Amino acid sequence: MKKLLWTTAALLLAIGLLLLGKNTLDQSRQSKVAGDRVLNFYNWGDYIDPQLLKDFEHETGYRVNYQTFDSNEAMFTKIKQGGTSYDLTVPSDYMVQKLKDEGLLAPLDKNKLTDLDQLNPRFLNQSFDPGNRYSLPYFWGTLGILYNKKQVDGRQLRTWSDLWSPRYRKQILLVDSARDILGLTLLSQGKSVNDQNAADLAAAKGRLTALMPNVKAIVADELKLYMAQGEANIGVTYSGEAKQAMEKNPDLAYLVPEGGANLWLDNLAIPKNAKHKEAAYALINFLNRPENAARNAEYIGYATPNLGAYKRLPQSVRNDQAFYPKASILDQLQVYQNFNQAWTERYNDAFLEFKMSR
């Protein structure tokens, strides 16, 4: 009994000390900024140069509350359900459309935005947000093939169909995403990634099942670790992930197949119930300034839609065909449109059955 009481007292003391420690830390952090000027920024983890945020706080006097999510869908649920308000968030393309359709986004006031002319028109006015009424592109990339140069000849991997070659038996890692994998299958059959035809989907599923002998595993974010470690020779993944794997393992290379691939865009958008819209505009403008966008792009390593920033990047980055593909490849890229629930489920069920088919 004594021991229990003693432990409880010790724990209460520990909690007290921690509270004290937190207070001291908070005070040292906030001393420079005035009370209520906050910005609740809801972003992917580690998806902005932290130094940029500090500079922003210095320059404008806003205090940035950086909260993180790990998937578009999880973020959507939080924003839809409410209970907490965010001032700025970073949905991907199809999620912009979904948020917009649910009436969860505030339209952008173009008069408050600066440096809009710096944004590459190629990434503006996309089908998920015509006229960019609700969102501005933050970073972009592709879905492509990451491969080990020592094991695989990149010239034999020109189109998605090449993945089906018996040469690659048990060598391929797929990213665990119904939309992406069925999308590339549809592309290999000359269809669109946004195909909404039951017969096409059934055909795609049949063709995908034929890929199974080549598939080593189906994984998610950890795919880049596996590829860097040399566990598989080919990985189907996003350009951003590929970039990170390549930094850790120089034997890796990334390519965007000919004949079309998915183009993804992460975008800045302001939720409807944002309480500090002015702060959100301030950060958007801050991030769109070419010198800041360039710094951010160097920190994150993804491709920037900001032309001014692109010009400031090192030559080697600018000329990297894998991450800034030439126009002929770019022209074939397709952006995901948001599916309704029924179609999302159809894709998902097909993918689930594919995963169960081994």
Added chain:
Amino acid sequence: MMRSSNRKRPFQLYQLVYGLWLLAFVIAPLALLLYQSVSTTTGGLTLANYQRFFQSGTYLAMTVNSVWYAFLITLLTLALSYPTAYLLTRLRHKQFWLLLVILPTWVNLLLKTYAFIGLLGHDGLFNEALQELGIGSHQLLFTNWAFLLVAAYIELPFMILPIFNAIDEIDPLLLAASRDLGASPWQTLRKIVWPLSLSGVKAGVQTVFIPSLSLFMVTRLIGGNRVITLGTAIEEHFLVTQNWSFGATIGVVLIVAMVITMLLTQDKQEVRS
């Protein structure tokens, strides 16, 4: 006087606190879950979700997978944990060593799993050890063994702790008596320690088996989605397809599976006592 008042069992404060928790955080969400699993988007009631679940070979196969792998994980964890717990009770600074068993659980799970990706890799420590032993390098990642090993690793402290407590409670006089009566250590272990530690084993089995039914992260990270369990399906229906009512249906099935296993293990114990 006191005993008779006790027999009447007046409603006591401690029951109230636990009861309130049950009501707010178990019964209310459970009701919500049940309602969601039978409601349609238009507000009506339907059993279509259950029909879809039980008519789909995919989902039934997943259910079998879930139970089977949860069973294997529990078995492996128990096999590793029982000797550990038993030997720990015989160490001089046993409480200290026990705390050292718990300490690794405070490191983030995702990080530890990433560490396993490195350790189990084709040029990782495990394969180097295999080569040293002359067995040669093997593909370890994405195999059922690797998946079971990592899952058991995660669950290990949850099994060791209750078993340790149960064995530690056994009166040392009993063991001494058994020894004096000429029982071999093995006989003592089998005839005295094991039966007396069963309550701890049961608690351990429950704390490992039940959460293992809905495992999903390790199946993807280490198993490469070779094994798909109901946990994976629920995750997808709640997040990707956002079909919460079907996700809720699978959740209800899982809870029913849990209750059935509970009753099965409980009956055995009742018979014994």
Added chain:
Amino acid sequence: MKKMQKAYLVFVFLLLYLPIGYLLIYSFNAGEGMRQFTGFSLRHYQELWDDTRLLDIVFDTLILALSASLIATLVGTLGALTVFRSQRQLTKSVLLSLNNVLLVSPDVIIGASLLILFTTIGLQLGFFSTLLAHVAFSIPIVVLMVLPRLREMNPDLVLAARDLGASPRQVMTQVVLPNIAPGIMAGFFMALTYSLDDFAVTFFVTGNGFSTLSVEVYSRARQGISLEINALSALMVFVSFLIVLGTYYYQQHRMKRQKKKSFLTARSLS
């Protein structure tokens, strides 16, 4: 102890600490990533020290985990008593099944349900809502850890205490609680583990600037988890180890003194 037995324990502890050691070693890596060790450096510790946001999250996480497990241990112990003292077998089974519902429910379900619950009753999301959720999902494990101790407890002890005129309160504090104390401690540690490890539930029920380490780590998975997190884990393991060691020495010290005082002979020479 025989050699085989020692070897087995060494094996189990090696297994338990292998991934931890792996993470710790790479926290001193001069390079990035856990693939190649390019040289010794403390730069990831420097990054950690400069990252005040992350340190703030660490404080939040620890305050939350300790308070949540403390409350959950209290309620869970009361819960175990409730289950134990219910007389009908049916009531017992029903209570236990209900108790285990949260253990079997995947985190997304708990998280989503609680999110709906909290927003319906208009509770602001933040520290308090997260604390409630953590207490909620930690209670069942405490019950499961305490219950076997209650079952093993000799019922004659309670009867004897009562016959000797002990009040219910005295029976509780002098007989029952000391007997189940190891179970309570086990429950507390497991609750702490649950709380520190949880990602999905916390994600759903948090808001307004409150975040925990797990949410941060999982959110970084897409961009790649930097070795700064390894450095943080290393420090946390180191500090926990010191606390464990300190507590243990303190207890040993006290026990020795008590033994000297009361001339108690050792219970057994194991």
